[in-house]
Amino acid sequence: MSNNTNNTITTKCLACKDASGLMMRHTFQRRAIGPADVHISISYSGICHSDIHTGKGEWGPMVYPLCVGHEILGTVVEVGSTVTKFAVGDRAGVGCFTDSCRTCEECVAGDENYCSGPGGNHLTYGSKQTEELHPGGGVTQGGYSSDIVVDENYVIKVPEKMHVAATAPLLCAGVTCYSPFRHFGVKAGMTLGVAGLGGLGHMAVKIGKAMGCTVVVMTRSEHKKESAFALGASKVIVTTDDDQMAEAAKSLDMIYDSIAFKHDVKQYLGLLKTSGTMIMVGGVPDVLGVSSFDLLPRRLSIVGSMIGGIRETQEMIDFCAEHDIVSDIELVPATPEAVDVAWERTINADVKYRFVIDTKATL
Amino acid sequence: MSNNTNNTITTKCLACKDASGLMMRHTFQRRAIGPADVHISISYSGICHSDIHTGKGEWGPMVYPLCVGHEILGTVVEVGSTVTKFAVGDRAGVGCFTDSCRTCEECVAGDENYCSGPGGNHLTYGSKQTEELHPGGGVTQGGYSSDIVVDENYVIKVPEKMHVAATAPLLCAGVTCYSPFRHFGVKAGMTLGVAGLGGLGHMAVKIGKAMGCTVVVMTRSEHKKESAFALGASKVIVTTDDDQMAEAAKSLDMIYDSIAFKHDVKQYLGLLKTSGTMIMVGGVPDVLGVSSFDLLPRRLSIVGSMIGGIRETQEMIDFCAEHDIVSDIELVPATPEAVDVAWERTINADVKYRFVIDTKATL
Numbered sequence: 001m002s003n004n005t006n007n008t009i010t011t012k013c014l015a016c017k018d019a020s021g022l023m024m025r026h027t028f029q030r031r032a033i034g035p036a037d038v039h040i041s042i043s044y045s046g047i048c049h050s051d052i053h054t055g056k057g058e059w060g061p062m063v064y065p066l067c068v069g070h071e072i073l074g075t076v077v078e079v080g081s082t083v084t085k086f087a088v089g090d091r092a093g094v095g096c097f098t099d100s101c102r103t104c105e106e107c108v109a110g111d112e113n114y115c116s117g118p119g120g121n122h123l124t125y126g127s128k129q130t131e132e133l134h135p136g137g138g139v140t141q142g143g144y145s146s147d148i149v150v151d152e153n154y155v156i157k158v159p160e161k162m163h164v165a166a167t168a169p170l171l172c173a174g175v176t177c178y179s180p181f182r183h184f185g186v187k188a189g190m191t192l193g194v195a196g197l198g199g200l201g202h203m204a205v206k207i208g209k210a211m212g213c214t215v216v217v218m219t220r221s222e223h224k225k226e227s228a229f230a231l232g233a234s235k236v237i238v239t240t241d242d243d244q245m246a247e248a249a250k251s252l253d254m255i256y257d258s259i260a261f262k263h264d265v266k267q268y269l270g271l272l273k274t275s276g277t278m279i280m281v282g283g284v285p286d287v288l289g290v291s292s293f294d295l296l297p298r299r300l301s302i303v304g305s306m307i308g309g310i311r312e313t314q315e316m317i318d319f320c321a322e323h324d325i326v327s328d329i330e331l332v333p334a335t336p337e338a339v340d341v342a343w344e345r346t347i348n349a350d351v352k353y354r355f356v357i358d359t360k361a362t363l
Numbered sequence: 364m365s366n367n368t369n370n371t372i373t374t375k376c377l378a379c380k381d382a383s384g385l386m387m388r389h390t391f392q393r394r395a396i397g398p399a400d401v402h403i404s405i406s407y408s409g410i411c412h413s414d415i416h417t418g419k420g421e422w423g424p425m426v427y428p429l430c431v432g433h434e435i436l437g438t439v440v441e442v443g444s445t446v447t448k449f450a451v452g453d454r455a456g457v458g459c460f461t462d463s464c465r466t467c468e469e470c471v472a473g474d475e476n477y478c479s480g481p482g483g484n485h486l487t488y489g490s491k492q493t494e495e496l497h498p499g500g501g502v503t504q505g506g507y508s509s510d511i512v513v514d515e516n517y518v519i520k521v522p523e524k525m526h527v528a529a530t531a532p533l534l535c536a537g538v539t540c541y542s543p544f545r546h547f548g549v550k551a552g553m554t555l556g557v558a559g560l561g562g563l564g565h566m567a568v569k570i571g572k573a574m575g576c577t578v579v580v581m582t583r584s585e586h587k588k589e590s591a592f593a594l595g596a597s598k599v600i601v602t603t604d605d606d607q608m609a610e611a612a613k614s615l616d617m618i619y620d621s622i623a624f625k626h627d628v629k630q631y632l633g634l635l636k637t638s639g640t641m642i643m644v645g646g647v648p649d650v651l652g653v654s655s656f657d658l659l660p661r662r663l664s665i666v667g668s669m670i671g672g673i674r675e676t677q678e679m680i681d682f683c684a685e686h687d688i689v690s691d692i693e694l695v696p697a698t699p700e701a702v703d704v705a706w707e708r709t710i711n712a713d714v715k716y717r718f719v720i721d722t723k724a725t726l
Binding site (some may be wrong): 284 | 637
């Protein structure tokens with residue numbers, strides 16, 4: 001950290017140089033710390049597939065250089081005059097958004113992830129906000145960086161024992177499981193199916209098991225069986241095996257569907273018990289291929305969920321701390337070359353199960 | 364009622380003569396009353412669109428003559444030796460099924476409407492069961508008839524004050540609203556949208572209002588406004604009016620979608636608040652035209668529901684008795700000619716809102 005004359009914070013980062021998504025070293029200014037702000041020196045930053053979609057402009061045009069990353073773990077190095085929740089030296093996390101309107105129905109309910117105020121919440125990166133909050137263009141810049149300044153109400157307290165690289169992915173992947181599990185009523189004794197064993201799916205297995213569920217992993221690949229059992233699954237269904245699918249019919253209370261590409265949702269509905277719920281968290285633009293006739297006769301639900309609110313994220317971190325849950329990760333140095341490779345491998349689903357950038361040590 | 368030598372019960376009815384669905388007068392035998400059975404002399408029988416689909420063989424081939432009808436209201440005229448819930452003279456109702464396996468998870472939970480036992484529950488008409496239970500071919504015969512014999516566990520107690528024709532439709536249309544409202548958490552203070560103002564929709568307005576909701580009716584037809592307000596709606600949205608749709612965006616906690624033909628479900632999702640639920644009860648074979656991208660960003664749910672269990676049906680009748688709710692009906696005599704016309708008008712949605720056959724007086 002070094003402060004310039006305006007007290008803005010000079011921040012080193014890895015940034016996408018253009019829509020190729022390739023990384024470059026870059027330096028920019030964070031705002032000077034305000035009364036309610038916490039200045040965090042970033043230790044680790046997870047790589048989420050959303051970073052890649054956004055960085056490459058696949059979800060809309062971006063201004064470059066753009067620093068992404070929204071699974072941020074670090075240490076508080078300075079606090080504003082009115083900050084009460086954090087002190088210097090505290091471990092802290094930041095997830096997918098760093099502010100919101102605070103007045104809409106959703107924010108008041110603690111669902112800032114669904115903020116319906118003007119422009120919605122302030123996404124951690126690539127979001128057009130004010131120059132005052134985000135100097136140098138008014139675009140939010142993410143966690144592949146040395147420092148971040150965030151209002152304390154949007155910062156998560158992380159227990160000291162969790163100050164490890166494998167905690168970073170919880171800030172997005174972890175809460176993307178935890179939030180719908182709580183909201184849609186995952187409970188001990190249930191049989192929980194997990195479709196897709198990637199960054200989200202592997203967290204769903206761990207969190208679902210810790211919530212007392214019997215976890216059943218569904219995968220197209222026979223070779224993922226062993227990994228699924230290692231994560232805590234009690235059973236694996238190979239979805240391309242008709243016999244296994246038939247045998248597993250009507251056996252699951254809920255399914256956590258983290259598959260992020262077009263897939264046969266109807267096939268999974270057959271695995272749900274009567275009154276079962278299919279939780280979708282993978283944004284897939286294709287229509288579901290399901291009719292009301294597929295839902296009515298067994299009172300099935302198809303629901304969507306997106307990350308989680310601040311209170312839920314804190315709950316999730318505390319829950320994971322209590323149950324010794326972290327992500328399975330591969331740590332990579334904060335060099336353009338290493339992150340370029342990690343992105344390529346993420347695109348190819350060649351990671352168990354999340355890359356984390358060793359920001360502090362190598363940026 | 365007249366009993367023949369085997370103590371089977373000679374039953375007069377109106378039956379579909381063939382897949383034309385046209386009615387004929389017919390006589391068949393109900394089983395002799397067993398220890399757990401209740402013999403009901405039928406007073407009124409509602410006309411449900413399902414009668415028409417089934418009667419015309421649109422949901423699978425049928426054996427004719429076939430007597431349909433599953434909104435049955437009558438008076439107990441005889442009870443079996445072990446019957447405890449009913450006495451001669453009691454008012455009684457029968458809905459969409461007259462028995463189930465009683466041992467599956469769903470039946471044990473009181474969700475006999477979702478019975479997963481072999482062959483599922485015994486639908487009130489057109490269902491292949493045993494000759495012993497349904498003499499004369501082993502096919503269940505419905506309520507457009509003079510008499511019915513049903514196990515007491517599948518019969519609903521109807522308060523004396525509700526022994527009116529307009530109560531009959533509650534046995535199907537009423538519980539098709541009540542059950543999902545309870546299961547999916549409709550509560551006082553909510554704003555409930557009702558899409559489709561027919562037999563189901565008009566009950567949803569009444570029951571939703573009695574549950575303490577502000578009810579908003581969505582309709583394509585400006586001319587239905589007055590009727591909607593008369594039923595208890597607080598607001599009407601004409602769905603073909605873009606301004607009204609825009610103004611109503613994100614205003615509904617839940618939508619009860621009773622539309623039974625292909626329609627733009629996505630358009631309705633926009634009217635739901637964050638975390639809102641779309642309850643579908645109209646069986647439509649076409650895919651919903653919705654992607655996970657339509658659900659995730661606002662945590663929306665699309666759910667299906669089909670009639671209700673016996674306990675819920677009893678609860679619904681008691682609730683409607685307490686709140687003075689019955690169906691809006693048009694009473695028709697039990698003649699082939701009158702029912703043929705009523706079916707034609709039902710197909711054309713030319714009824715406010717349910718036909719009921721005056722079985723007792725005219726059969």
